[in-house]
Amino acid sequence: MSGRAALACVALAFALAACGERTQTMSSDTKKPDVPGWKGGSNAAYNAPGWVASDQTAWEAQLRARAQAQNDYATPATK
Amino acid sequence: MARMKFICDAERCIECNGCVTACKAEHDVPWGVNRRRVVTLNDGIAGERSISVACMHCSDAPCMAVCPVDCFYRTDEGVVLHDKDVCIGCGYCSYACPFGAPQFPSNGTFGLRGKMDKCTFCAGGPEDNGSQAENAKYGRNRLAEGKLPACAEMCSTKALLGGDGDVVADIFRTRVLNRGKGSEVWGWGTAYGKPSAPGKGAAPAEPKKS
Numbered sequence: 221m222s223g224r225a226a227l228a229c230v231a232l233a234f235a236l237a238a239c240g241e242r243t244q245t246m247s248s249d250t251k252k253p254d255v256p257g258w259k260g261g262s263n264a265a266y267n268a269p270g271w272v273a274s275d276q277t278a279w280e281a282q283l284r285a286r287a288q289a290q291n292d293y294a295t296p297a298t299k
Numbered sequence: 300m301a302r303m304k305f306i307c308d309a310e311r312c313i314e315c316n317g318c319v320t321a322c323k324a325e326h327d328v329p330w331g332v333n334r335r336r337v338v339t340l341n342d343g344i345a346g347e348r349s350i351s352v353a354c355m356h357c358s359d360a361p362c363m364a365v366c367p368v369d370c371f372y373r374t375d376e377g378v379v380l381h382d383k384d385v386c387i388g389c390g391y392c393s394y395a396c397p398f399g400a401p402q403f404p405s406n407g408t409f410g411l412r413g414k415m416d417k418c419t420f421c422a423g424g425p426e427d428n429g430s431q432a433e434n435a436k437y438g439r440n441r442l443a444e445g446k447l448p449a450c451a452e453m454c455s456t457k458a459l460l461g462g463d464g465d466v467v468a469d470i471f472r473t474r475v476l477n478r479g480k481g482s483e484v485w486g487w488g489t490a491y492g493k494p495s496a497p498g499k500g501a502a503p504a505e506p507k508k509s
Contacts, residue, residue: 251372252382252425257442261429268445280300280463282445287462290451291470293477 302358302377303420303442304464305451306471307350310478311458314339314349318450318459322353325421325449326438332402334418335450351450351459354379354400354418362392362401376442377464378420383436386414420461421448 258280260273267273271282288294314337322328322335335353356379363371363379370385371392392415393401404413423440426433433440441449451461460467475481 251369252384254372254374254380254425255428255443256375257422257428257440259428259443260445261440261443262427263429266429266444271445279445283300283442283447284463284466286445286447286452287460287466287470290454290457290460290462290467291473292457293470293473 300376301464301466303356303422303462304377304467305351305353305355305420305448306460306467307352308458308460308471308474309348309350311456312337312349312351313456313458315455317453317455318351321449321453322418325441326419328416328438329404331405332416334400334402334416351454352398352400353450354396354420355398356418356420361395361397365391365395367391372425374422376422378422378442380419380422380424380437381415381417382425383414383416388414390415418448421446 256276258274258276260267264273268282268286270285271278273279316337319333319335319337323333326334328334335351337349337351339347339349341347356377358377360371360373360379362381363373366381367389368385368387370383371379371381373379388403390401390403393399393403400417401415402417403415419437419440421439421441423429423433423443424437426436428440428443439449441447446452448461451459460470
């Protein structure tokens with residue numbers, strides 16, 4: 221009887237051994253979250269004029285307008 | 300917003316390396332690491348063309364696919380970035396990248412091959428935007444300042460365009476149309492040949508019977 225109990229204990233120990241293992245799966249949970257660019261940087265003094273940090277729409281409009289500086293064929297009003 | 304993209308206009312690039320210098324200066328990139336470089340085709344032959352190449356921030360990036368420690372991530376704007384705290388400097392991304400974008404410092408703390416460094420589209424890394432830690436590891440975060448990449452903004456001939464993919468594609472298309480060209484300079488026909496052009500994707504002509 222005691223032999224069976226010992227065997228059961230050993231089997232149980234083996235069965236539960238995997239439960240103590242840490243997961244080795246790579247997942248996005250382990251990654252550091254990145255702050256979106258539209259939230260702005262730590263020093264507003266470096267920000268380009270014309271938009272307000274934390275305003276995503278203003279940030280996107282700012283980048284689109286700034287990209288037009290690369291357009292030779294844009295009218296001066298949109299440059 | 301569409302995805303952030305670079306386009307280099309080979310008709311305008313004069314191989315001045317201003318983009319390379321701007322990137323180096325803006326991010327204090329170490330000696331031996333070139334996040335951006337200018338490649339010249341048919342160098343020295345009449346009609347040579349140059350293009351500025353860096354990370355293309357692929358929509359389906361092979362570097363992300365092969366990284367064994369999954370250190371890459373993509374921002375909402377489509378910029379492919381990586382976490383240097385997770386990178387082990389194995390170099391798999393370097394073999395996978397068709398543009399040679401991943402760079403490895405050879406004189407760092409980690410011996411002959413340090414942690415990978417590449418173009419960030421001037422968007423820094425996972426550290427706080429504009430923080431000292433971010434600046435030290437990835438360089439300046441210009442996107443968080445409402446600016447576009449330094450290389451594109453510094454280009455004297457405006458050959459290198461950077462920004463919202465829809466906007467830069469539109470700028471490039473306008474240029475090409477103003478040169479008197481049309482859809483023959485981009486798209487499927489250019490890449491694979493037109494059906495009417497023999498030997499460029501068209502069905503082979505039948506041999507003449509004699």
